Amino acid sequence: xxxxxxxxxxxxxxxxxxxxxxxxxxxxxxxxxxxxxxxxxxxxxxxxxxxxxxxxxxxxxxxxxxxxxxxxxxxxxxxxxxxxxxxxxxxxxxxxxxxxxxxxxxxxxxxxxxxxxxxxxxxxxxxxxxxxxxxxxxxxxxxxxxxxxxxxxxxxxxxxxxxxxxxxxxxxxxxxxxxxxxxxxxxxxxxxxxxxxxxxxxxxxxxxxxxxxxxxxxxxxxxxxxxxxxxxxxxxxxxxxxxxxxxxxxxxxxxxxxxxxxxxxxxxxxxxxxxxxxxxxxxxxxxxxxxxxxxxxxxxxxxxxxxxxxxxxxxxxxxxxxxxxxxxxxxxxxxxxxxxxxxxxxxxxxxxxxxxxxxxxxxxxxxxxxxxxxxxxxxxxxxxxxxxxxxxxxxxxxxxxxxxxxxxxxxxxxxxxxxxxxxxxxxxxxxx
Amino acid sequence: xxxxxxxxxxxxxxxxxxxxxxxxxxxxxxxxxxxxxxxxxxxxxxxxxxxxxxxxxxxxxxxxxxxxxxxxxxxxxxxxxxxxxxxxxxxxxxxxxxxxxxxxxxxxxxxxxxxxxxxxxxxxxxxxxxxxxxxxxxxxxxxxxxxxxxxxxxxxxxxxxxxxxxxxxxxxxxxxxxxxxxxxxxxxxxxxxxxxxxxxxxxxxxxxxxxxxxxxxxxxxxxxxxxxxxxxxxxxxxxxxxxxxxxxxxxxxxxxxxxxxxxxxxxxxxxxxxxxxxxxxxxxxxxxxxxxxxxxxxxxxxxxxxxxxxxxxxxxxxxxxxxxxxxxxxxxxxxxxxxxxxxxxxxxxxxxxxxxxxxxxxxxxxxxxxxxxxxxxxxxxxxxxxxxxxxxxxxxxxxxxxxxxxxxxxxxxxxxxxxxxxxxxxxxxxxxxxxxxxxxxxxxxxxxxxxxxxxx
Numbered sequence: 001x002x003x004x005x006x007x008x009x010x011x012x013x014x015x016x017x018x019x020x021x022x023x024x025x026x027x028x029x030x031x032x033x034x035x036x037x038x039x040x041x042x043x044x045x046x047x048x049x050x051x052x053x054x055x056x057x058x059x060x061x062x063x064x065x066x067x068x069x070x071x072x073x074x075x076x077x078x079x080x081x082x083x084x085x086x087x088x089x090x091x092x093x094x095x096x097x098x099x100x101x102x103x104x105x106x107x108x109x110x111x112x113x114x115x116x117x118x119x120x121x122x123x124x125x126x127x128x129x130x131x132x133x134x135x136x137x138x139x140x141x142x143x144x145x146x147x148x149x150x151x152x153x154x155x156x157x158x159x160x161x162x163x164x165x166x167x168x169x170x171x172x173x174x175x176x177x178x179x180x181x182x183x184x185x186x187x188x189x190x191x192x193x194x195x196x197x198x199x200x201x202x203x204x205x206x207x208x209x210x211x212x213x214x215x216x217x218x219x220x221x222x223x224x225x226x227x228x229x230x231x232x233x234x235x236x237x238x239x240x241x242x243x244x245x246x247x248x249x250x251x252x253x254x255x256x257x258x259x260x261x262x263x264x265x266x267x268x269x270x271x272x273x274x275x276x277x278x279x280x281x282x283x284x285x286x287x288x289x290x291x292x293x294x295x296x297x298x299x300x301x302x303x304x305x306x307x308x309x310x311x312x313x314x315x316x317x318x319x320x321x322x323x324x325x326x327x328x329x330x331x332x333x334x335x336x337x338x339x340x341x342x343x344x345x346x347x348x349x350x351x352x353x354x355x356x357x358x359x360x361x362x363x364x365x366x367x368x369x370x371x372x373x374x375x376x377x378x379x380x381x382x383x384x385x386x387x388x389x390x391x392x393x394x395x396x397x398x399x400x401x402x403x404x405x406x407x408x409x410x411x412x413x414x415x416x417x418x419x420x421x422x423x424x425x426x427x428x429x430x431x432x
Numbered sequence: 433x434x435x436x437x438x439x440x441x442x443x444x445x446x447x448x449x450x451x452x453x454x455x456x457x458x459x460x461x462x463x464x465x466x467x468x469x470x471x472x473x474x475x476x477x478x479x480x481x482x483x484x485x486x487x488x489x490x491x492x493x494x495x496x497x498x499x500x501x502x503x504x505x506x507x508x509x510x511x512x513x514x515x516x517x518x519x520x521x522x523x524x525x526x527x528x529x530x531x532x533x534x535x536x537x538x539x540x541x542x543x544x545x546x547x548x549x550x551x552x553x554x555x556x557x558x559x560x561x562x563x564x565x566x567x568x569x570x571x572x573x574x575x576x577x578x579x580x581x582x583x584x585x586x587x588x589x590x591x592x593x594x595x596x597x598x599x600x601x602x603x604x605x606x607x608x609x610x611x612x613x614x615x616x617x618x619x620x621x622x623x624x625x626x627x628x629x630x631x632x633x634x635x636x637x638x639x640x641x642x643x644x645x646x647x648x649x650x651x652x653x654x655x656x657x658x659x660x661x662x663x664x665x666x667x668x669x670x671x672x673x674x675x676x677x678x679x680x681x682x683x684x685x686x687x688x689x690x691x692x693x694x695x696x697x698x699x700x701x702x703x704x705x706x707x708x709x710x711x712x713x714x715x716x717x718x719x720x721x722x723x724x725x726x727x728x729x730x731x732x733x734x735x736x737x738x739x740x741x742x743x744x745x746x747x748x749x750x751x752x753x754x755x756x757x758x759x760x761x762x763x764x765x766x767x768x769x770x771x772x773x774x775x776x777x778x779x780x781x782x783x784x785x786x787x788x789x790x791x792x793x794x795x796x797x798x799x800x801x802x803x804x805x806x807x808x809x810x811x812x813x814x815x816x817x818x819x820x821x822x823x824x825x826x827x828x829x830x831x832x833x834x835x836x837x838x839x840x841x842x843x844x845x846x847x848x849x850x851x852x853x854x855x856x857x858x859x860x861x862x863x864x865x866x867x868x869x870x871x872x873x874x875x876x877x878x879x880x881x882x883x884x885x886x887x888x
Contacts, residue, residue: 031685242570357812360803365613369886430654
């Protein structure tokens with residue numbers, strides 16, 4: 001890395017080298033039994049330079065070929081945009097725990113056992129279900145250094161356990177599933193199995209809903225599939241800067257229901273998206289996005305922040321390219337209402353656990369429309385069965401302006417979103 | 433620069449020394465360039481090179497898979513793959529038989545070597561066209577191209593060197609007014625031919641104008657409608673509604689699904705024919721050999737409304753007692769091949785567009801592509817443009833619609849198939865963690881008698 005930096009400094013005013021290595025071990029189960037064990041090693045190095053004021057960028061997995069990497073970056077810098085930022089100098093970073101040696105040392109045999117136990121728990125309850133499961137551990141090393149003296153490195157461990165089950169009766173198909181991940185090893189299948197078994201239990205009977213406006217409870221998974229995609233875009237500093245975010249000029253204004261608090265938090269210990277600094281070397285911080293319904297902040301990386309005349313929030317993330325503002329872990333604060341209280345409030349309504357296709361509409365404008373892949377009908381305060389062939393549509397901003405209640409019990413969805421259920425007084429439902 | 437041919441020959445020797453039911457390896461060397469714009473400005477421009485490989489071993493029905501981009505210690509890698517396969521294997525290995533193949537397939541076009549300045553010039557021109565439109569708030573352009581050389585070798589003696597190129601261009605325009613935001617998009621691609629994305633000035637202009645038009649467009653009322661799909665959206669429909677369900681890896685170890693997807697079952701009318709074929713030349717899903725070294729074929733999935741075939745890897749074909757179709761694909765060396773679509777389309781029928789919409793009193797004409805996803809039985813797909821059909825004529829523009837269907841009923845509800853087949857080369861397909869995979873899909877205009885449309 002030092003070599004690359006030294007060579008880049010000879011041809012550019014500023015340079016930054018970012019290297020990430022990963023050793024990932026997925027253990028896969030198909031049709032209720034062990035199918036495949038993989039181990040995946042990868043290392044890649046990315047070079048960002050500022051040459052004659054312009055940004056150049058190249059990456060490679062071929063670590064020996066420094067000259068080509070530098071040449072590629074120089075070539076792109078001819079056309080690159082003007083750099084408006086300076087690379088950060090040496091900084092002190094918060095201590096964020098994201099590595100657990102127990103994850104690294106967990107054996108493949110243990111991972112196989114965990115998957116088998118998970119499948120046994122679910123098939124014991126529903127013998128004719130066909131399950132896919134995946135147990136994965138990933139050990140990631142990250143290192144970053146720049147010509148301004150900035151330097152950061154850390155290791156991260158991620159362990160995840162997921163299951164996807166299909167239950168087919170005639171041409172009726174039911175899909176249930178759950179994924180959990182953490183920097184700690186997941187040692188018991190109970191939690192994931194619990195979610196799946198609960199889904200199976202609620203979906204035992206069938207029910208249908210009419211085509212009209214109905215009260216809807218979004219479970220934590222429902223919140224993640226229906227509302228989060230739009231919010232992730234709306235709070236992205238880059239989209240705000242372009243004027244394409246519907247809330248971009250509403251900073252400090254009440255846009256949402258005062259019961260809503262939302263923040264981005266890369267500092268929670270042992271969460272897969274936590275980190276001491278972002279991918280540009282900016283220290284991690286917890287950034288409030290909605291405070292009591294008011295728009296509090298947007299998420300920035302270095303370049304976008306400079307263009308917007310503000311500071312980076314430490315949200316510069318790379319997904320195989322230049323850093324760009326991205327949320328890390330999103331948290332919605334719990335409210336006071338229990339899930340049971342929400343249900344008992346509904347005469348006729350819908351609970352949405354999984355919405356399919358919600359991210360396909362005009363998510364920038366907040367519109368979403370999706371097929372209820374997994375959802376249940378509520379009748380006179382009780383869950384009566386699963387609904388099918390049903391679509392719901394709405395607008396995130398209209399929904400979040402006036403919500404009936406926020407649940408008191410938050411849950412992790414996929415390890416990246418922590419949210420309670422949200423109860424919406426009305427949503428458009430279309431059904432066959 | 434490392435030469436993967438040298439490593440390929442070493443690896444072919446190494447795998448002979450290990451005992452497993454089957455071992456294969458892939459080595460891959462690739463270049464990629466990408467240019468993105470946000471708003472009036474270029475956002476990023478970059479070039480990437482990658483090299484890596486994998487070894488896959490099969491022992492008593494269990495698979496071990498190792499991927500790497502550190503190319504040392506080949507015996508250690510093969511050994512680990514075999515060891516993992518042993519840990520999994522408890523039954524009998526089944527693979528459809530395949531004659532060893534030795535071949536070299538090169539591509540004429542390598543878009544990554546085209547000067548960046550020429551690529552940027554075209555994109556600058558498109559961006560200028562977009563920005564001529566008033567009321568535009570912002571826009572995005574994402575261009576990427578790639579070229580790769582892949583060596584496939586197996587313990588059975590296959591040694592295939594194959595080159596592939598891909599180009600993908602996605603544009604979108606965002607219009608805003610009074611806190612309302614609407615967007616329109618365009619997605620195109622090719623198997624390496626830069627000209628295929630060059631002559632689109634009119635389409636780009638239309639896209640930008642459509643985004644502005646949507647600001648005043650109403651949202652459709654949710655419910656069931658007679659829906660007419662244009663060739664682009666009907667292509668996405670056939671991919672989502674039926675293509676995924678015909679991938680045999682969903683079916684082969686699931687007894688109940690096998691019963692439902694039994695060959696001979698009627699899914700649609702006599703006029704409905706659905707094909708997947710990687711053997712058509714020069715489309716984004718085209719190739720000569722798949723990532724298991726199996727030659728590409730043309731596979732009828734539905735013929736005259738009846739289920740007649742499905743897409744296979746060597747393993748799914750053997751386990752279902754059917755012929756391999758050459759549909760095992762991996763997006764890159766990080767992943768083992770899985771059953772995927774290639775170029776999937778509905779064959780043309782006889783109806784003209786006017787025949788199709790002529791007798792619709794109230795319906796929805798859905799055009800262009802925004803996205804699509806499936807959960808086997810139920811699927812959704814979304815249109816980039818939509819219009820009401822009133823009394824046999826196209827009427828007012830609607831905000832983009834999301835449509836949803838059920839594979840066991842919706843295909844049966846196709847009651848008109850146009851004569852105007854077009855292949856769409858935009859987008860890419862995702863399955864498991866492997867996306868985007870270059871595919872194409874296509875169709876003539878089709879009419880679905882009853883389709884669920886989400887709305888207010």
